[in-house]
Amino acid sequence: MQFVSTRGGVAPTPFDTALVAGLAPDGGLYVPEELPRIDLATPRATLPATAEAVLAPYLAASTLRTQLPALCAEAFAFDAPLRPLRGAGDHVLELFHGPTAAFKDYAARFLAAALGALRVPDAPDTTIVVATSGDTGAAVAAAFHRRPGFRVAILYPEGKVSPRQAHGLECWGDNVQAYRVAGSFDDCQRLVKQALSYTDLRARRPLGSANSISLGRLLPQAAYYAHAAAAHFARSGRALHFIVPTGNLGNACAALVAQRMGAPIGGLHLACNANDTLPRFLDGAGYAPQPTRATLANAMDVGAPSNIERLRHWFADDDQLRRTLQATSVDDATIREVIATAPARHGIVACPHTATGLEVLQRLRGSGDTRDWAIVATAHPAKFDSIVEPLVGHAVAVPDALAACLARPAQSRPLAIDDAALREVLLAG
Template identity: 55%
Template sequence: MLFESTRGGAPAATVEDAIAAGLAPDGGLYVPHGLPTLDIAHFDGVQTLPDVATRLLAPFFAGSTLAPALEAICSEAFDFPVPVVALDESTEVLELFHGPTAAFKDIGARFLAACMSHLPRTDGRELTVLVATSGDTGAAVAAAFHGRPGLRVVILYPDGRVSARQAHQLGCFGGNVHALRVAGSFDDCQRMAKAALSDTGLNTQVPLTSANSISLGRLLPQMTYYAQASLMHWRATATRINLVIPTGNLGNGLAALWARAMGLPIGDIRLACNANRTLPAFFAGDAYRPREAIATLANAMDVGAPSNFERLMSLYHGNEEKARLAGFAEAVDDTDIGDVIGRHASHYLFCPHTATAMKVRERMAEAGDRRRWTIVATAHPAKFDSVVEPRASRAVPVPPALAAMLARPSHAEPMAADDDALREWLLQPSMASTASVLRTRPILGKMDSTAK
């Protein structure tokens, strides 16, 4: 299978080249030349996430140097559960936060890291994995790539716009992982990363690749949990699963759309956004218009210019009306996020992002929709204790893996929201400068790993 750029100005690439490059040479995002079609019977006899993933992704890797290792890659990457939990008689929760950094980003990041480790490289120089994060992606990528030889990670995150625990995670790895706190928004971080990846001269001197959802190696594995959940639902009910998906940069939502287009038993898809209304406005009929990102309680979705919109339009061949028919996006403001967390705290703790999905689900029920819906839980509420605990009026238990990260020291370097500033930093002979490093102590002690 070959992959092409969403912008049409780059040569077709193999899956290895697309994963290694991250971004196409023309600045576009890689998409398959055509999505394969797989019927439900294709998955007969497979139950576990690694097995479903191997069968789902095999057509994308057929004939590649990674094909013989695909089963091992999936087994390595998907070694934690993704359960579906009943919330009430018509609502279920697909929990994607049981990985090492307590966020759904672990699934794509671990798959990408395993792929990168299996890719043959003729260039003996270190490869830099550049990632912009609005909160959860950076930690997942750091955990997945930490300690892997020949690879280093550079994380850009908006200073002051992620939770304290998210920021601590981003800077707690050390070694081959570097955290840069950017004086700007996530959109600034994303722009800087794209500029660096598109800079041919810079890439000649410092080989770069991406680990954002712009990376094909991150997006392909995100289809796998929708495939498994939809197959489980079909086998139990003989009906298609309906999904409410929190989304900011549109990667998680697009993965569900791709899985549905491949033939998985997925019914309606609703996208839940925070007060950043770029996607809700488009799906409501407005022309697509990137906006300045605004800060919300659901900070990981504070995106005003979602990169994967290019892939959405590519899926529907540039036809905006067909793209709008694919789903629906709705905005949820901070007041409603807090209300959902508080009302449900006695029986289920939502992170602020998952709360947006729950609110959209409630609105549909109020409008008379009696169908069964599965909302997608993207992060553990313990990552957002400062948001969740005051509204839930109780402490949020901290998963052991997250507690271990919070017990480490953390540090991050300041960075201007400027493309040239990042370029200069990447070209430095040594990136381990200590003169301007922000250092923080552990924010979770050994004795309080189940409380705030």
């Protein structure tokens, strides 16, 4: 299978080339020429087995195809359990059991392993440049930490991530360096995309991307949706509908990929924070990126989601897209209320991002929706202790892997919102 750019200015490209490049040469995002239909309604025994089935069509012509089972075993080494909530048909898909306690661990590990397998011996080190609104950077850092042939430069908006998230970005050292940017995630994302577009820079310093613009992030994330939906369908005979907390739309696009490939997935509803670019657009307004607002659900603080290009590429027009996806904005006051009431109402302690999904579920149930819904729990609540613990009235247990991160010393460097400043950093690295 070949891959094309969402902007149409690139010839069909092999998987390996698109994976290494990250961003297409015309500035667009790589997408498969087609989304193949396969049997994803029959449950596989394990999450790695489902991931292998999902990814196999895309890697059929890749040099990685024989290594796919090993890549999936490494990336999906921890479970993504689908658990019932209090309430008929209510579920939560827990995606926070990896090394940095966030859903981004799965795809970051696949991407790191795949790029490592593709690396030419004795080639210059590749610098992975990543913008993060909270969780991506830590997942990428953990996946590439001490991996030969790679360096990592993490850009994050200073003061706009939780203290524990910041520590998780800064605690790695060795081949990983975190840079705090006095701006928004959108500023960080623009800097990264601009750096990746400079052909002269990439000729002097090999660069790669690990944001959700990368195919290596998009495609693996479809696996946990397919796995959960197949298991639910086998038990109940009913399709599973997903509420996906989202900011940059990568995880939402992955759910759509799984659905289009044949997983027994019903509707998809996007849960957003006060950054309401997506809800406004899907409700009928023209697409208009907004200045980013800082919220409690900071990993979703995105005003100009990159992956909107993929969504619009996959639909004939915006009206068709709006008939397929819905989105709801949830403000901070409501997030606090949901976190405070979630233990009694749903039986879980929720992070601020998961809380946006729970609010959407509550609104759907209030409107008479009786379908089976799963909230995607994107991060462990212990990463947001300063927000969650005062609301639930007790300490939240810290997972062992997160505790190990917090025990290490942390350091970062300042970076101006300036293309030349990032260019200098990358050339010096």
